[in-house]
Amino acid sequence: MEDNLYRFILLLALAGTILGLISGITAAWLPYLRSAKSVRRASSFLLLLAGLALAAGLLTDAAYIGIGIRGSWWAVEGMALTVLPLLLAVQLGVGLLTMPRLARLRRMPEEEIVRSDVLADPWLTVPLLAGAAGSGLHLVRQLFAQPVLPGLTEIILSQGLACLLAGIPLIMARRRHRLVLAGRGRRKAWQRLLKHTGFVVAGAAVVMAVFVVYVVAGGSASKLPEAYDMMNHDGLDEGGGPPTQLAARGEHAGHGAAHSGAGVEVAELTGDISAPADVRFELTAQRTELTLASGAKVEAWTYNGEAVPELRVKEGQMVEVVLANRDVEAGVSIHWHGYDVPNAMDGIPGMTQNAVKPGESFRYKFRAKxxxxxxFHSHQQSSEQVEKGLFGRLIVEPAEEPSPYDVEETIVLHRWKTDRGYRTAFGLEDGTRTLPIPSGRTVRLRIINTDNLSAAYLLQGTLYAVTAIDGTPIRQAALLPENTSFQIGSGGRYDLTFRMPGGPVYLKAGAADDPEGPVLVLSPDNDAPAPVFQPPSGSFDPGSYGLAAENGVTTKTAKFDREFRMIFGNRMGFYNGVFHFLWTINGRVLPDTPTFVVKEGEKVKMTFVNRSLAEHPMHLHGHHMTVLKHNGKRVATPWITDTLNVAPGDTYEVGFVADNPGMWMDHCHNLYHAATGMILHLMYDGVRPSYEAGTRSGNLPD
Structure with a gap:
């Protein structure tokens, strides 16, 4: 519901801008009309446009009120406090000043209707132009600079800008009215421009100077510090829960004191790893040239020189992985995506370890629970390193139980940068691959999306069930209707199961009519015809499938110890000295994003609100989230995930139990968004940092 309302609001802002400009310019030409007939015709046209503009404004108000009534007031609070006052003032002006005057114009006698002083009345023009300015400001803020949780300064500045935008047409209209009354209102445009050339040049110089100052100051102020620890934030958010020692020390003695005193360091949070390893792997990060099935070449960085290596272990085993770095200069790490390892094994340079530089190694050890x-993938400059190939598969099988499936296939979707441009592939297969499977066999497809964007999939030729999401089994997973599509966000995983039919089964990433993208053909006779995909009949919804997850946060009466909210926006600005299109959390980017502080054992609720223009797959390290509500409504079957894709306009409420002490990243898994600061941290009370991030240490996590 909310996503449609947000799109509707955008359309209304665009319509209000266009209608205001057309009507304002038309009203400005009224004094130049010679006949009463022309004036009446223009007045009728203006009355219609003004009515439509007013209707657009009133519908905008209603949409915001509707979102607020549905329990999401704070999702629109920023716009309501910074932009809506101007829109309301303009609506009053159009409704009470402009439209009555236009209506009177149509009834005036001919000798009065053509009088220049009447037609140059500022209140015929100003509210319409102010409406265009207000709607334009509304549109720009929606697209490029959403106000989120605004403070008093931002509210005052926004109202000042709004008054300036509305005041400019008022000043111009009043001046022209005086000129018309003095008989000098018909001066040609080029004459007016020539007269005020000095003013125009001076204004342009001021604008240019302000822009230069903005570029220099903004670029300098956005530079990340040479050295910082991952807890060094300006805002510690306790989520409305009982006071924490961490926040108290930080508030009363500064951030440095918050890192000292009693507690445990991140490096000590290894879990019990005293037992010898049951399985041991060695992974070497190195530069490698890969070749896709099409022949396209990839200048890749890989583990062990291969694309998407697999680590397969049994539940309960002690796993040891030794990571070495042969020649990746920036350093590397391994983050176990979705696997809730102890904090010291999470693989985040500057937070849980130092980056592994060329010639160095690091040992990861954890119990497969x-x-x-x-x-798994590198979390050192991950936006670059994952794209180049530093990732692999981790499959954990039940301890004693034999697999109930005859055939298993793991499919990894990735977008490679090649010598022929970007190519999307299943592993290295960027075309069609055929896999022979006899009919009657039970099949499990494990699908992993390592791309930065979500991907839609079609599995056609059989009925199938989604038996696990992000590694967590779904109880009583039923067969889905024929031609049901499904979508996996960046970092997400689905397990699909089915019985192989007598004919071929086709899996495709992308739309049915998209000729690009990889295709997997499962064929009982290895001689399947070319795939022809049908448009999907519906889309899989995990919130109404199988049995609901049951844990400490799923009951309707569950009480949360802390509640946090994350509002996603976008704006233009600098990050680390470079001008970017920024993706923000609560209006900020790292290191100014808040740090969420919790205590071990607490029940925590997070609310994600996407007010930006893009989807954001939110990934919380070290924990699994249970999805409780979508767009204000409780989902029928809460499900468990570690990477939740939040589409534009969507709102989700998730819950989890704080049962894994440490310092944890919570970030957008579109890694380009994370690389420009769409990251915050979940911090346990009593945990102290062990490492330093920044260029001095070479630890550069994103």
């Missing part, structure tokens, strides 16, 4: 489909 979760079964399912997972993956």
């Amino acid at each position: 979760q079964t399912g489909t997972y993956w």
Whole structure:
């Protein structure tokens, strides 16, 4: 519901801008009309446009009120406090000043209707132009600079800008009215411009100077510090819960004191790893040239020189992985995506370890307690390193149980940068691959999306069930209707199961009519015809599938110890000295994003609100989230995930139990968004940092 309302609001802002400009310019030409007939015709046209503009404004108000009534007031609070006052003032002006005057114009006698002083009345023009300015400001803020949780300064500045935008046409209209009364209102445009050339040049110089100052100051102020620890934030958010020692020390003695005193360091949070390893792997990060099935070449960085290596272990085993770095100069790490390892094994340079530089190594060791489909990747400059190939598969099988499936296939979707441009592939297969499977066999497909964007999939030729999401099994997973599509966000994983039919089964990433994208053909006779995909009949909804997850946060009476909210926006600005299109959390980017502080054992609720123009797959390290509500409504079957894709306009409420002490990243898994600061941290009370991030240490996590 909310996503449609947000799109509707955008359309209304665009319509209000266009209608205001057309009507304002038309009203400005009224004094130049010679006949009463022309004036009446123009007045009728203006009355219609003004009515439509007013209707657009009133519908905008109603949409915001509707969102607020549905329990999401704080999702629109920023716009309501910074832009809506101007829109309301303009609506009053159009409704009470402009439209009555236009209506009177149509009834005036001919000798009065053509009088220049009447037609140059500022209140015929100003509200319409102010409406265009207000709607334009509204549109720009919606697209490029959403106000989120605004402070008093931002509210005052926004109202000042709004008054300036509305005041400019008022000053111009009043001046022209005086000129018309003095008989000098018909001066040609080029004459007016020539007269005020000095003013125009001076104004342009001021604008240019302000722009230069903005570029220099903004670029300098956005530079990340040479050295910082990952807890060094301006805002510690306790989520409305009981006071924490961490926040108290930080508030009363500065951030440095918050890192000292009693507690445990991140480096000590290894879990019990005293037992010898049951399985041991060695992974070497190195530069490699890969070749896709099409022949396209990839200048890749890989583990062990291969694309998407697999680590397969059994539940309960002690796993040891030794990471070495042969020649990746920036350093590397391994983050176990979706696997809730102890904090010191999470693989975040500057937070849980130092980056592994060329010639160095690091040992990861943890007990395999979760079964399912997972993956691993470097978290050092991950926007670049994951794209180049520093990732692999982690499959954890049940300890004693034999697999109930005859055939298993793990499919990893990735977008490679090649010598032929970007190519999307299943592993290295960027075309069609055929896999022979006899009919009657039970099949499990493990699908992993390592791309930065979500991907839609079609599995056609059989009925199938989604038996796990992000490694967590779904109880009583039923067969979905024929031609049901499904979508996996960046970092997400689905397990699909079915019985192989007598004919071929086709899996495709992308739209049915998209000729690009990889295709997997499962064929009982290895001689399947070319795939022809049908448009999907519906889309899989995990919120109404199988049995609901049951844990400490799913009951309707569950009480949360802390509640946090994350509002996603976008704006133009600098990050680390470079001008970017920024993706923000609560209006800020790292290191100014808040740090969420919790205590071990607490029940925590997070609310994600996407007010930006893009989807954001939110990934919380070290924990699994249970999805409780979508767009204000409780989902029928809460499900468990570690990477939740939040589409534009969407709102989700998720809950989890704080049962894994440490310092944890919570970030957008579109890694380009994370690289420009769409990151915050979940911090346990009593945990102290062990490492330093920044260029001095070479630890550069994103």
